[in-house]
Amino acid sequence: MINFAVGLLMDEHLSFIPLLTVVGLAFVVPLFLARFPQIPVVVGEILAGIIVGGSVLGIVHEDFTLALLAEIGFAFLLFLSGLEIDFSILTTQSPRSKNGATHPLVLATGSFLLTLMMASLVGFLLARNGLVNDPWFTALILSTTSLGIVVPVLKERGLNTTRYGQTILLAALLADLATMILITVYVAVFTSGLTFDILLIFLLFFAFMLIYRLGFGIIRRPFVRRLIEQLESATSQIKVRFALTILMTFVVLAEFVDIELILGAFLAGAVISLISRPEDRNLVEKLDAMGYGFFIPVFFVMVGVQFELNTLIENPSSLLLAFLVLLAAFAIKFSASLIFKLSFNWRETIAGGSLLSARLSLIIAAAAIGLRIEAISEATNAALILVAALTSTFSPLIFNTLLPPAKKEIQRRFLIFGAANLGIQVADVLMRHGEKVYFLEPDKSLGDLARDQGLEVIEGGSTRDCLEKAKVTEVESLLVMTGGDKLNLEVCKTAVSMGVESIVTIVNDPARLTEFTDLGVEAITPGMLRPTIIATMARNPDLFDLLTSTSDDRDIREVLVRNRALVGKPISELVFPGDSLIMTISRNGQMIIPHGSSRLEHGDRLTVAGTFDALKQFQQLVRNH
Structure with a gap:
């Protein structure tokens, strides 16, 4: 069969030299135009064809293969x-x-x-x-x-x-x-x-x-x-x-x-x-x-x-x-x-x-x-x-x-106070979801271990000095993950006094849970968490997979409405990315199921499902002032 194909090519006087020339040009043109990004590659390919064609050098002519x-x-x-x-x-x-x-x-x-x-x-x-x-x-x-x-x-x-x-x-x-x-x-x-x-x-x-x-x-x-x-x-x-x-x-x-x-x-x-x-x-x-x-x-x-x-x-x-x-x-x-x-x-x-x-x-x-x-x-x-x-x-x-350049989106940042095992495990999950994470760790030895794993660690003096150095008021959420409830409570109180809106912490002793919740902190106890996760997996396996999977480009994210141009307008009149869906609206402690006639208010927290690209665009839209 191969001998037959070769014989046919020789009989028909076909040559792959013109094709090699064309493919070679297709390879070289993008490399050359890398220095001139304003010129589309297509334009360079056409110009290259003009040069090697009959109008200039006459190297390449149209044949059956081309x-x-x-x-x-x-x-x-x-x-x-x-x-x-x-x-x-x-x-x-x-x-x-x-x-x-x-x-x-x-x-x-x-x-x-x-x-x-x-x-x-x-x-x-x-x-x-x-x-x-x-x-x-x-x-x-x-x-x-x-x-x-x-x-x-x-x-x-x-x-x-x-x-x-x-x-x-x-x-x-x-x-x-x-x-x-x-x-x-x-x-x-x-x-x-x-x-x-x-x-x-x-x-x-x-x-x-x-x-x-x-x-x-x-x-x-x-x-x-x-x-x-x-x-x-x-x-x-x-x-x-x-x-x-x-x-x-x-x-x-x-x-x-x-x-x-x-x-x-x-x-x-x-x-x-x-x-x-x-x-x-x-x-x-x-x-x-x-x-x-x-x-x-x-x-x-x-x-x-x-x-x-x-x-x-x-x-x-x-x-x-x-x-x-x-x-x-x-x-x-x-x-x-x-x-x-x-x-x-x-x-x-x-x-x-x-x-x-x-x-x-x-x-x-x-x-x-x-x-x-x-x-x-x-x-x-x-x-x-x-x-x-x-x-x-x-x-x-x-x-x-x-048109002036659009403002570049600032990537969401999560600050974890405590670089022990639990904090590093949480950071790993967040980073696999594409989030930016860095640590505050008072213990120098734990901080050094986290750095050895390629993590960004900030050190400081007192709790307030550490939080101020990390610009805690600008982060998406503060996660307090030290091993002791006393230190966790101290960090949470300091962060609340500084005006941090979103704080999540772990509470080892359920008897102290109210001390954290009274501060407005999202507090989790390991004993309460396990049955909740198992029940969620049993009742809603697809939802659990969506929440935990990092192997595809889908995710669920909460976004705060800060763009006043959206305030007071029905959702049906707003243009959101096609691959995104508003699941719930959280307002003044109430959970609202949105409809087309639902109107957004400043400070609403939206739970949105979608692809990574759509969620990124959605977040940029509702956060722009």
Whole structure:
């Protein structure tokens, strides 16, 4: 078999040298651009392709192997774009708004409709002056944005959970999703005419809903999950195989109904995103590694290889077109984003327009389709690639310049007084939950033993001096874990007098329990704790697992409401991270089960369940003043 394959390659005169060149460039480009983090890697891959392509050095030319891998990379790009869609930003939006603020979904929809209108006007103006062939397809291309740039920029600035960030995310999501569908329909009409066969496109959406409904129910069955976990080994990788099967199924369906694979690949990623669970995050990492590690870089390098640089340089009209399209790309999004002024200030409005002006993956993919069906010329394709490179580089820079940096979140800190065995065991559990822990230990020998284990220990003089040195009033909670009740009580009294709000301690003698509880301290006796834990395990095993497990990314956390902008507003009108849930509200010693109409008050203590990322975002939102 191997000899046959080698003979076939020799007969067909196939060589892996061009592929080695492309893969080598994909490896070198990120290393080179590490010194220029403001330039997207995709832009560097395209530029590298231009250099080794026919426009400059002429080292690499398209052959069967590169064309096939680039096509797979194109499908993977759209597949991973669908996989990154967080549909919770659609489902978590309340239908109502308050204080005259326009709903984010209304703003996002209005922004896209204005974008489509402005892009259509630009397309017809360019066509009227003979600069483009197809005004409608040009309008659709100019209506795109780059969700892959919008999401990380907002996350980096801590804005993705705010009303402003949710509005920008929705606008980007609608732009990508709607233009994807419109381009698919337009290409089908362009190539086959307006026939009933166009209705076959809905076959893709039927398959999408069918797989979502069936997959959502089947995959969540316990025996199915156990089977999947058994087969998720180094050699089986059943989750990856399932995802790739879904991808190829939608690609084949798109081929069957005679449309471009762009929508099929995107829907495949979206359905995987919908049916996956938080513990399937490693699947996304593996698919990202496959796509961005090999196939997608080949696609972008080949985009550069096929780039007609000479057409752009030698033809003055092409340079004029590139300049006009660049201006139009910013003007369209800035104009459409003026609707954001209904809810935000001018600085936020203009910044939002600049970020939405970023175009990268989708505009390049759409340009490749337009070039293939001859809806756009080589000059237009070159202009659009240049626009993608420039907007994806400068749009985030403009956004970051217009909006001041978000305040960095201060990590929660827990202070443990007493570095004996129990204190170290508690610290180990807290640290495995991702918390920051440090110790106060009056006994130098115990402190040294804790340091030998890599723990941070603070020493001082008196109890008050130690607590002041540790800035005890700034910690999330003080845990008093010394071996004696007398010392524990002394530390608790001192901490209460200093204004520490959350204190937890261990009480060895149950007869002294009231001395601690009268101080408002959460006191635990070992004898009382054991039956409570056993009863909890028996009555609520899943809840106990959620509280104690450190092997996944789920947790329960209590958060104090300090953000006065949230006070007095119903929970249904607030935008919280999609993977978080308010379980209870503690107020003035009472436990409240929240409903959509429940209103938050300053000082409420919320018990929240969710993923680590969602809890981090939730905590930042309710604590910001």
